[in-house]
Amino acid sequence: MSGKAFLVVDDSATFRQLLCMSLARLDGIKESDITQAIDGQDALEKVREGQFDLILTDIRMPNMDGLEFVRRVRTELNQKDLPIIIISTKGSEEDIQLGMSMGANGYLSKPISMAKLRELVTGIIPE
Amino acid sequence: MAEKPEEILKLFSKSEELLEMFRKGRAFTEELMYENERLRYRSVQLEREKMDLSGTLVREIERIKMENAQLTQKVEFFNSRFEQIEAENKDFAQRYVEVEEQNESLANLYVASYRLHSTLDPSEVVMCINEILMNMIGSEEFGLFVVDEESNELLLAGYEGEIAARLERGRVSFGEGLEGIVAQTGEAFFTEGAGEHGEVCACIPLKIKERVVGVVAIYRLLKHKGGLSQLDHKLLELLAGHAATALVSSRLYAEKDRKLKTIEGFMSLLRVK
Numbered sequence: 001m002s003g004k005a006f007l008v009v010d011d012s013a014t015f016r017q018l019l020c021m022s023l024a025r026l027d028g029i030k031e032s033d034i035t036q037a038i039d040g041q042d043a044l045e046k047v048r049e050g051q052f053d054l055i056l057t058d059i060r061m062p063n064m065d066g067l068e069f070v071r072r073v074r075t076e077l078n079q080k081d082l083p084i085i086i087i088s089t090k091g092s093e094e095d096i097q098l099g100m101s102m103g104a105n106g107y108l109s110k111p112i113s114m115a116k117l118r119e120l121v122t123g124i125i126p127e
Numbered sequence: 128m129a130e131k132p133e134e135i136l137k138l139f140s141k142s143e144e145l146l147e148m149f150r151k152g153r154a155f156t157e158e159l160m161y162e163n164e165r166l167r168y169r170s171v172q173l174e175r176e177k178m179d180l181s182g183t184l185v186r187e188i189e190r191i192k193m194e195n196a197q198l199t200q201k202v203e204f205f206n207s208r209f210e211q212i213e214a215e216n217k218d219f220a221q222r223y224v225e226v227e228e229q230n231e232s233l234a235n236l237y238v239a240s241y242r243l244h245s246t247l248d249p250s251e252v253v254m255c256i257n258e259i260l261m262n263m264i265g266s267e268e269f270g271l272f273v274v275d276e277e278s279n280e281l282l283l284a285g286y287e288g289e290i291a292a293r294l295e296r297g298r299v300s301f302g303e304g305l306e307g308i309v310a311q312t313g314e315a316f317f318t319e320g321a322g323e324h325g326e327v328c329a330c331i332p333l334k335i336k337e338r339v340v341g342v343v344a345i346y347r348l349l350k351h352k353g354g355l356s357q358l359d360h361k362l363l364e365l366l367a368g369h370a371a372t373a374l375v376s377s378r379l380y381a382e383k384d385r386k387l388k389t390i391e392g393f394m395s396l397l398r399v400k
Contacts (some may be wrong), residue, residue: 014258018238025230089261091351109351111265114231 001125002028005050007035009043009057009069010087015110019056019087022117040064044072052082054125059088059099067102074103083124087112232358235263236365243373247380252373253285259366260345261287264359268347272299272306273333273374274340281310281342290346305330306342313339315367317355329355331363333371340371 006023010016016036024031035050037043039061047055055073059066066086073079083106086099091109099107106120242255253271260266268288272281275298283290283297291297302311309316309330318328326347333341343366348354355363 012258012262014238014242014255015262017242018235018263021234021238022231025234089265089267089349091349109349110262111352114227114234 001026001121003033004029004053004125005033005035007037007043007046007052007055007057009037009040009055009061009066011039011058011061015058019112022112022114023056023121025114026118026121040066040069040072043069044077047073047077047079047082054121055082055084056087057084059086059090059095067099070099070102070104085120085124228358232361235358235362239263239362239365240369243369246373247377249374249377249381252370252377255373256343256366256370257285257287259362260343264345264355264362265349265352266345266347267349269343269345270294270306272310272342272344274310281306284341288347290344306344309344310339310342313337315363317360319354329363331367333367333374335368335371335375340375343367343370 006029008016008019008023010019020031020034020036023029023034035046035052037046040057041063043055043057044064046052057066057069064072066088070084070086073082073084080103084104085106085108086104087108087110088095088099089110096107105124108116108120239259242259243252246252246255256271260269260271266287268290269286270283270290271285273284274280275282278298279301281299281301283294283299299306299310301307305316305328309332313332313334315331316328317330329345331343332339333343343363345355
């Protein structure tokens with residue numbers, strides 16, 4: 001996964017730091033490959049400006065939530081093939097279905113486990 | 128007695144024939160004897176060859192038996208080595224999982240402690256504790272109480288869920304309710320497992336040495352969490368110490384900063400006069 005660019009979107013600085021650290025433990029990913037955004041609005045601007053291979057986003061965020069962000073990436077920015085993983089405290093079957101119907105490629109419930117994160121990320125971007 | 132010469136000649140000729148027959152018989156007998164000798168020699172030779180061959184065969188069988196035994200030993204050795212390596216492999220895989228879990232645990236603890244001590248703003252410290260409780264432990268409903276030393280009560284400083292609505296004035300007296308008892312005794316309280324809707328009861332005192340400066344109470348976990356894991360207990364242990372220090376130091380810093388600004392204000396007023 002060397003040279004791939006990641007975008008981590010979460011309003012919690014603590015969780016962003018944990019997620020960046022966890023991603024950096026996967027083969028070939030450096031912390032410098034990871035960009036952080038504090039909400040959907042910020043993330044949308046960063047997607048407009050740069051190229052990313054994978055986005056990991058929370059749902060519950062101020063200004064623009066994760067579901068709206070995913071919807072706008074798919075429709076407004078027309079980025080249909082950009083892989084997006086939703087990471088949220090909401091973990092019911094309906095929540096997962098809603099997230100996937102918005103165009104997400106994967107769904108993880110908080111708190112995350114390293115094994116599940118690795119499985120999902122390497123499933124989308126092979127090591 | 129005189130015989131006729133024809134008869135004598137006939138007799139002579141017969142004796143010649145007889146002699147010739149004897150000569151032939153002798154030559155044949157000699158030939159037979161030679162053949163017999165040759166065959167006997169050949170028989171002895173074959174007997175010797177047979178003996179040699181059977182000796183070689185026995186030796187070869189012995190050699191093959193020995194080789195077979197050696198190979199069987201090798202197979203047994205390789206089988207036991209394979210089993211040993213397979214067991215080692217399983218052990219390594221198990222240890223890898225354990226190390227991975229430990230790494231995960233360390234990463235969580237590192238981030239939690241790093242974040243707690245990264246600010247001197249009391250509201251940011253409270254926010255950080257909330258984030259740890261929500262995102263890292265997976266609490267859906269919780270309360271963060273700080274000790275109000277003037278009134279000797281617990282003051283609700285951060286929360287998620289309905290706890291604020293349940294508490295009158297957002298305060299709990301020492302010794303009242305589970306939070307008050309934990310604050311008074313300084314002993315943590317946990318229930319095993321979580322209810323159908325994530326109901327759990329975990330109450331930990333935030334302590335600096337033996338002094339209780341606050342209490343964290345978790346009432347409900349996220350529905351998909353079965354209960355508090357070992358990592359959650361470690362995080363709560365970390366919170367018990369580090370959150371207490373971060374809360375007190377940030378409050379002291381904010382208080383001193385406010386006093387400093389007041390003094391600076393006075394000083395600038397005096398300078399103007």
